[in-house]
Amino acid sequence: MFCSGDDTSGHGVTGRLSPADSDYLAGARRRFVRRLMRATLAVPAALGLLIVFPSLTQASIGVGVQGAPVRLRAVAQPGSSYALPPVYVVNTGTQDESISMHIQRLSHGPGRTVPSSWIQFTDNGMQLPTHKSARIPLELVVPADAAPGKYLSDVVVVGSAAISVGKTNLGVAAATKLEFSVGQGSGPRLGFPVWILWTLAGLLLLAAARLAFRASGPQVRVARKPPSSTTHYQGGSS
Amino acid sequence: MTTRVWAVLIVAILAIAGIGAVNKSAQTTTIPGASTSATVNVLPTTRSITVSPGEATFSDCHRGQWPYHSTSTLLGQPNGECSVGTLGAHGKYPITIDNLGIPSNIEVSASNAVPADNGARWQLCSTQAHPACTGPGGAPGPNQYKARTAASGELNTTALTTDPACDFVFDANGGCRAARGQSRREGIKLIGPARFSDSSASFTITITWIAVAP
Numbered sequence: 001m002f003c004s005g006d007d008t009s010g011h012g013v014t015g016r017l018s019p020a021d022s023d024y025l026a027g028a029r030r031r032f033v034r035r036l037m038r039a040t041l042a043v044p045a046a047l048g049l050l051i052v053f054p055s056l057t058q059a060s061i062g063v064g065v066q067g068a069p070v071r072l073r074a075v076a077q078p079g080s081s082y083a084l085p086p087v088y089v090v091n092t093g094t095q096d097e098s099i100s101m102h103i104q105r106l107s108h109g110p111g112r113t114v115p116s117s118w119i120q121f122t123d124n125g126m127q128l129p130t131h132k133s134a135r136i137p138l139e140l141v142v143p144a145d146a147a148p149g150k151y152l153s154d155v156v157v158v159g160s161a162a163i164s165v166g167k168t169n170l171g172v173a174a175a176t177k178l179e180f181s182v183g184q185g186s187g188p189r190l191g192f193p194v195w196i197l198w199t200l201a202g203l204l205l206l207a208a209a210r211l212a213f214r215a216s217g218p219q220v221r222v223a224r225k226p227p228s229s230t231t232h233y234q235g236g237s238s
Numbered sequence: 239m240t241t242r243v244w245a246v247l248i249v250a251i252l253a254i255a256g257i258g259a260v261n262k263s264a265q266t267t268t269i270p271g272a273s274t275s276a277t278v279n280v281l282p283t284t285r286s287i288t289v290s291p292g293e294a295t296f297s298d299c300h301r302g303q304w305p306y307h308s309t310s311t312l313l314g315q316p317n318g319e320c321s322v323g324t325l326g327a328h329g330k331y332p333i334t335i336d337n338l339g340i341p342s343n344i345e346v347s348a349s350n351a352v353p354a355d356n357g358a359r360w361q362l363c364s365t366q367a368h369p370a371c372t373g374p375g376g377a378p379g380p381n382q383y384k385a386r387t388a389a390s391g392e393l394n395t396t397a398l399t400t401d402p403a404c405d406f407v408f409d410a411n412g413g414c415r416a417a418r419g420q421s422r423r424e425g426i427k428l429i430g431p432a433r434f435s436d437s438s439a440s441f442t443i444t445i446t447w448i449a450v451a452p
Binding site: 106 | 281282283284285286287288289290291296322333334336338339340342345402426442443444445446447448449450451
């Protein structure tokens with residue numbers, strides 16, 4: 001077998017190959033043909049997949065929120081503010097989204113509906129890149145005239161992106177429960193264990209009783225006469 | 239002398255209280271035996287939903303009366319009808335809704351239609367919910383429209399309202415419970431107003447799918 005080509009200096013090169021070189025070249029040609037056939041088949045196959053599964057190429061909007069309810073462990077007191085656990089949100093779509101949150105009663109069950117003005121959001125309307133997550137802090141502000149009892153509503157996370165069908169904007173939202181209780185308005189607590197409060201109260205009562213006793217009660221004065229070293233007895237004799 | 243005694247007594251009580259508090263906190267963190275512990279933080283389980291609109295626009299329009307009879311892509315009046323996708327037994331339903339997270343109820347709502355000049359809106363009405371459609375036979379009245387989602391094989395169509403309502407596509411038994419990973423393809427049908435006062439060439443509505451706790 002002959003082969004021809006150009007060397008690096010630009011001169012033509014012609015020569016006869018050994019059988020081993022010839023086999024090597026034939027194998028290389030076969031490998032090239034196989035790769036070419038694979039590439040030729042792969043492109044239509046990929047196109048076919050995209051036709052059968054168009055969602056592979058579709059833009060999508062998506063949002064996720066933590067499944068666990070947002071709960072305040074302590075009993076909220078009227079006139080106080082509380083930091084609620086941050087809410088986990090994630091962009092499950094294929095585009096960057098604007099994430100907004102609001103309070104809405106969607107869940108069924110006992111409990112008063114949480115007025116939306118009680119919950120304040122930080123970073124509401126934040127931009128969240130695709131497949132990224134964030135934790136958004138919430139604050140519960142209980143007005144002084146809040147009715148006591150259990151409260152239930154939902155934290156609704158809305159994802160918005162520039163996706164529309166004709167003149168229809170498509171939106172997604174996910175909600176998780178918001179639960180807390182409001183106690184009777186008995187003033188702020190100091191956070192001490194109950195037994196300490198009882199002890200202090202008893203102590204104060206004791207001190208007050210002692211003061212009252214000292215101020216109004218009868219006083220008994222006890223004086224001790226210092227003992228003298230000699231004792232004189234005077235006796236008479238008749 | 240007595241004041242000092244009382245001060246000592248109060249300090250002692252507070253000290254005992256402090257010791258009690260420390261002991262209490264120590265009880266919750268002490269690990270018995272010669273062992274060690276490590277905590278791993280995990281991603282929270284999520285309730286999530288994804289909507290893929292597909293290659294679709296409002297089309298397949300019909301009804302209306304001359305000179306406002308609908309064309310294939312333009313809504314006419316009175317009560318012209320358009321759809322996203324072609325609805326019916328062998329129709330095409332281009333919008334895909336995926337419940338990616340934990341099992342949830344899938345609900346859907348729509349907004350009023352906003353004209354391009356932000357003028358008089360079309361109010362979303364319903365035959366079963368408030369506000370009611372004021373046209374004859376439950377059709378939308380002036381500056382009203384109604385819409386519903388639809389899917390192949392769906393037993394109960396979902397009339398859209400401004401408040402989220404069960405999207406029956408997800409549960410053949412009449413609910414809207416979606417399992418993890420469950421997806422459905424849907425279309426939208428819209429019936430326009432008997433007549434509309436705003437002269438804008440386009441109106442925009444927003445349809446929102448929401449995943450809520452069952």
